[in-house]
Each structure stands twice: as structure tokens, then as C-alpha cells.
Amino acid sequence: MSExxxxxxxxxxSDLxxxxxLCQLRIQNDSRWPWLVMVPQRADxxxxxxxxxxxxxxxxAEVNHVAAALKEITCATKINVGALGNIVRQLHVHVIARFEGDANWPGPxxxxxxAEPYDSEKRQALVNTLMEKLSR
Amino acid sequence: MSExxxxxxxxxxSDLxxxxxLCQLRIQNDSRWPWLVMVPQRADxxxxxxxxxxxxxxxxAEVNHVAAALKEITCATKINVGALGNIVRQLHVHVIARFEGDANWPGPxxxxxxAEPYDSEKRQALVNTLMEKLSR
Known part of the structure; x- marks a missing residue:
């Protein structure tokens, strides 16, 4: 079995x-939406x-926990959860906070x-708030 | 509690x-993709x-079972699973068979x-094959 x-x-x-x-929890380098990517650490x-x-x-369980935390800290209108993989085949799950009027609301x-780059302080604040919520 | x-x-x-x-298993009235919609029968x-x-x-478990069956009967390149709900808020999960070169490949x-209507015989054949696979 490969690693x-x-x-x-x-x-x-994205950044870890x-x-x-099970999963690597990562944040997508795109400030348009609070956008997390979860990658099960299993080969193939x-x-x-x-x-x-x-x-x-x-x-x-991990996706549920992260999605609930993301909704709570962002007060998102809706959380979008998706596993597509049409481009990158390695299994990964997207968890995104959506808001009425966001860049492509209500489309996917x-x-x-x-992608639009983050202001690094804003990104760090989001990550800190999320990690605090997840650890509770 | 409401019903x-x-x-x-x-x-x-879509049609039941x-x-x-737990779920209503439904087929989307759109022949561009084999597209299932699963709706947990829980209020609010x-x-x-x-x-x-x-x-x-x-x-x-139900989404997994249906997604695996859909992949097997369609020989899809990739199954897309998503719970968005930006437009229709009632919780529902999309399970879609995707193929290289399909109508919006590799986009969502x-x-x-x-939507493009089904030829009713083709639709029925798909439903029959799926139900047979799910019942095994």
C-alpha cells in the first residue's frame, strides 16, 4: 500500500x-470566501x-464538526459542502461559508x-477563531 | 415539531x-447528467x-450506497456529491455522475x-438499473 x-x-x-x-484541515488561498478543504490522509x-x-x-464526523464551527464563527447564510474531484482526483471535501451577495451568490x-489573495492578518484572525472554536 | x-x-x-x-431518493429532470437528489425526511x-x-x-450511509451504485451503473469518471442549499434551503444532497466532456466538465x-428533458424510456432504464443495483 502506498503512503x-x-x-x-x-x-x-491551500495551507495546512x-x-x-483523519483529515488535513486546510484553508484555501482565496479571500472571496471562508473556504476550507479537508483531505483524508489515506493513499489512493x-x-x-x-x-x-x-x-x-x-x-x-470531522466534516460536520468543521462545518458547524465555520457557520458559527462566520454567521454564514449557508454552508456549502462538496466533494467533486473533477480536476484534482485526490479525495477532498470543500467546506465553504456562503453569504447572500457574495462573489457568486447563489451559484457555486x-x-x-x-482566487483573490488574503490580507494575512485577516486570514490569521479567521484561522485563530476557527481553531479556538474547534478546540472547545 | 412540524412534519x-x-x-x-x-x-x-425531480421525481421520487x-x-x-431516511431519505427520499429522487432523480433530477435533467438528462444532461445522471443526477440524483436525496432529501432527508426531517422537518426544518x-x-x-x-x-x-x-x-x-x-x-x-445512504449517500455512500447511492453514490457507489451510481458510479457502478454509469461507469462515471467521477461522482460529485454536494450539499449547497443556497437557493432551496431544505436540506438535500446532490449525487451526480460526471463524465469527461459532459455538458460542463470539469466545472460544477x-x-x-x-435542464434538458429526458427521453422517458432512457430515464426509466436508468432508474430500473439503479434500483436493481441498490437492492442487491
């Missing part, structure tokens, strides 16, 4: 903010249903326009 | 094909993390173009 290795495009487009039991996974039952339960964020 | 009632837009845009333990739910722990486990299907 988990993060896809290079995910590595380039925490390592959970493409579809959620390829995970073992135990890993699938862990992924569901994937494939829309170009 | 579950299907959102009128989901009712209009099976009632699972908007986000996945609002479900009880038991319901959440059921939803995860949501908000893209207009």
Missing part, C-alpha cells in the same frame, strides 16, 4: 491549518465510498473567477 | 424513485450538522445552463 501524499495542486492552493484524526482515495467504514464515519464557487 | 414536507421546487424539478430509511433541516447523530450516520453542474 498518503498530498496532491501538488491542493498543496499550492490543523491535522485532525478518489471517491468517499472507497474509504473504509471506520474512515468514512470519521470523515463525516467552483470554477468561478480567480 | 416533513418536500420543498415545492425540489418536487417540481425510492423512499429509503437546512445544514447537515443540524441532523441528530443517528440521522447523520444514516444520511452518510449547479447553475449551468438549462
Amino acid at each position: 498518503f501524499e498530498l496532491d501538488g495542486r491542493i498543496a499550492r492552493d 491549518i490543523a491535522t485532525l484524526d 482515495m478518489t471517491e468517499i465510498f472507497e474509504l473504509s467504514e471506520a474512515d468514512h464515519a470519521l470523515l463525516s 464557487i467552483w470554477g468561478y473567477g480567480s | 416533513f414536507e418536500l420543498d415545492g421546487r425540489i418536487a417540481r424539478d 424513485i425510492a423512499t429509503l430509511d 433541516m437546512t445544514e447537515i450538522f443540524e441532523l441528530s447523530e443517528a440521522d447523520h450516520a444514516l444520511l452518510s 453542474i449547479w447553475g449551468y445552463g438549462s
Whole structure:
């Protein structure tokens, strides 16, 4: 069995903010939306249903926990959760805070326009608030 | 506690094909993609993390089962799973079979173009094959 290795495009487009039991929790380098990416640290996974039952339960619990925290800290109108993988095949789950009137509301964020860089202080504040909420 | 009632837009845009333990399993009236919609039959739910722990486990298992079956019967390049809800707030999960070169590949299907009606025989064949696979 090969070892988990993060896809290079995910590595380039997002930064690691925490390592959970199963997933790398990462923040997308795009200030248009609070946008998290969760990557199960298992090799050769493409579809959620390829995970073992135990890993699938862990992924569901971790995504739920992160989504609830993201909603609470951002007061988002709606959380969008998606596992697409049409471009990057390594299994990853997007968790995004959406707001009425945001850059592509109410359409999906994937494939829309170009990433906009974060002000590093704002990004750090978001990460700190999220990590505080997750640790409670 | 109010009773579950299907959102009128989901009712209009998709047809019921099976009632699972938790979800209505529905097929979207759009022949561009084999596109299923799963609606937990629980009142007043908007986000996945609002479900009880038991319901959440059921939803995860049902989505997994359906996604795996859809991939197998369609030989899709990739299954897309998403819970957005920016327009219709009633909690629902999309499970879509995607193919290289399909109508909006590799972009997301949501908000893209207009639905195209099914040839009713083709639609029925897809539903029959899916139901057979799910019942095994």
C-alpha cells in the first residue's frame, strides 16, 4: 500500500491549518470566501465510498464538526459542502461559508473567477477563531 | 415539531424513485447528467450538522450506497456529491455522475445552463438499473 501524499495542486492552493484524526484541515488561498478543504490522509482515495467504514464515519464526523464551527464563527447564510474531484482526483471535501451577495451568490464557487489573495492578518484572525472554536 | 414536507421546487424539478430509511431518493429532470437528489425526511433541516447523530450516520450511509451504485451503473469518471442549499434551503444532497466532456466538465453542474428533458424510456432504464443495483 502506498503512503498518503498530498496532491501538488491542493498543496499550492491551500495551507495546512490543523491535522485532525483523519483529515488535513486546510484553508484555501482565496479571500472571496471562508473556504476550507479537508483531505483524508489515506493513499489512493478518489471517491468517499472507497474509504473504509471506520474512515468514512470519521470523515463525516470531522466534516460536520468543521462545518458547524465555520457557520458559527462566520454567521454564514449557508454552508456549502462538496466533494467533486473533477480536476484534482485526490479525495477532498470543500467546506465553504456562503453569504447572500457574495462573489457568486447563489451559484457555486467552483470554477468561478480567480482566487483573490488574503490580507494575512485577516486570514490569521479567521484561522485563530476557527481553531479556538474547534478546540472547545 | 412540524412534519416533513418536500420543498415545492425540489418536487417540481425531480421525481421520487425510492423512499429509503431516511431519505427520499429522487432523480433530477435533467438528462444532461445522471443526477440524483436525496432529501432527508426531517422537518426544518437546512445544514447537515443540524441532523441528530443517528440521522447523520444514516444520511452518510445512504449517500455512500447511492453514490457507489451510481458510479457502478454509469461507469462515471467521477461522482460529485454536494450539499449547497443556497437557493432551496431544505436540506438535500446532490449525487451526480460526471463524465469527461459532459455538458460542463470539469466545472460544477449547479447553475449551468438549462435542464434538458429526458427521453422517458432512457430515464426509466436508468432508474430500473439503479434500483436493481441498490437492492442487491
